Amino acid sequence: MKSFLILVLLSALSFMASAQNQFGILPVINTTIKLQNEWKINTKLEGRQLLKQHPIPKDENERIFERADLEVVANKALNSAGDLGFGYLLRRQEGKFVHRFIQQYAYTKKLYSSRLSHRFRTDETFEQDEAVQLRLRYRASWEKPLNGLKVDPKEYYLKFNNEYLASLQDSKGNLEIRGLAALGYTINKDNRIETGADYRMEKVFTHLQHKLFLSIGFYHNF
Amino acid sequence: MKLPQFNKIVQCNLSLVALALLLYPNTTQAQEKIEREYAIKATQVPEPALQFISQVFTNPRIKWYAEDSQRGQSIEAKVKRDGTIYSIEFDKTGKLQDIETLIKFKSLSEALREAIEKTLKAEFSRIKIDKVQRQWSGPTKTLQLLLAHKEPEEQYTTRYELIISGTKEKNTSDYEVLVDDMGKLIRTSKIIYGDNPHLIF
Numbered sequence: 001m002k003s004f005l006i007l008v009l010l011s012a013l014s015f016m017a018s019a020q021n022q023f024g025i026l027p028v029i030n031t032t033i034k035l036q037n038e039w040k041i042n043t044k045l046e047g048r049q050l051l052k053q054h055p056i057p058k059d060e061n062e063r064i065f066e067r068a069d070l071e072v073v074a075n076k077a078l079n080s081a082g083d084l085g086f087g088y089l090l091r092r093q094e095g096k097f098v099h100r101f102i103q104q105y106a107y108t109k110k111l112y113s114s115r116l117s118h119r120f121r122t123d124e125t126f127e128q129d130e131a132v133q134l135r136l137r138y139r140a141s142w143e144k145p146l147n148g149l150k151v152d153p154k155e156y157y158l159k160f161n162n163e164y165l166a167s168l169q170d171s172k173g174n175l176e177i178r179g180l181a182a183l184g185y186t187i188n189k190d191n192r193i194e195t196g197a198d199y200r201m202e203k204v205f206t207h208l209q210h211k212l213f214l215s216i217g218f219y220h221n222f
Numbered sequence: 223m224k225l226p227q228f229n230k231i232v233q234c235n236l237s238l239v240a241l242a243l244l245l246y247p248n249t250t251q252a253q254e255k256i257e258r259e260y261a262i263k264a265t266q267v268p269e270p271a272l273q274f275i276s277q278v279f280t281n282p283r284i285k286w287y288a289e290d291s292q293r294g295q296s297i298e299a300k301v302k303r304d305g306t307i308y309s310i311e312f313d314k315t316g317k318l319q320d321i322e323t324l325i326k327f328k329s330l331s332e333a334l335r336e337a338i339e340k341t342l343k344a345e346f347s348r349i350k351i352d353k354v355q356r357q358w359s360g361p362t363k364t365l366q367l368l369l370a371h372k373e374p375e376e377q378y379t380t381r382y383e384l385i386i387s388g389t390k391e392k393n394t395s396d397y398e399v400l401v402d403d404m405g406k407l408i409r410t411s412k413i414i415y416g417d418n419p420h421l422i423f
Binding site (some may be wrong): 030032040044071073075076078079080081082083085097104106108110115117119141143147148149150152153155159185189192217221 | 259260261394413416422
């Protein structure tokens, strides 16, 4: 049964890789500093390295380091389940800086043997010579321990994300859909690593693009 | 994008942060419950615990867990029978500690429900009961009879463990509340969940 599931997963990944327009790596370093009164500061440094593109862009190398993001979110835990956050993202892409403001509310529910988070986010993106882009996002994240009823130190877990991003720019709307399947490992209570396949379907209403990334994440709590 | 427009957005975001700080100024200090639970194989379970379960349940699907908590290590069997989930807890030598059964709050007698609600209202300004477990403890043979739906002659203790979302001083958190069979408070522990940045950021 396990061999069959692995075969199905690999076949699906192979199909996705052959059909999409971009393939690359998404390394992420995510750190959290806990403050008083249930406040915390989350900082995320993320890069995007493209390895394959179809079609290959003119006058450009197929393998390029496309972008680097630095995101800082100040988060307040409202209660055991709810979190409210405000943040800022600075992106370096094609020699330009992109600025983004973020507002989010997240609700995490402990289920019998897993955890489910709902994240509602709005963001506003500012870029030179471009109209302001407004986005409304919803993401569901499900964490399932592979040992026991909750994820403890030195245990593996599975994580699945599904996100929908509606955008509005220059009076034109669009949609992006993301899906992530990752395997995680908690090294100890302050450190965890994750790796998995991050699939993105962008510009659904205009020029549909498929993107597949190998996501590699490291999480640390100070 | 023009600079005044950019500055306006920055000011708006800073104002929202300040507003959040004012709205949620404090946290609750409480006894905190931290546990580690992990699956174990039947071969790792002490013999007395295996014997007790095999005498009471014929269900072949029994899940075994080890649990490390503030009170020490314990072994737990989770069994589903006739739609009811039983958690049978043993100490690390296999001696029976207690039996927990997942029940509905509505299934309790009206008098007990009222007593529990009165206890909770004395502790919290707002409550929402998420889960109720009936807890039996006593001599092993007595608990065996209880599981067989027979009324034992020997005395046993019944308690109720409630998982609630409770508000204290405008701060809402999840708590584990233990009450006796008269609804009187025995213990309250604030539940600490694992960190969630990998789920929300």
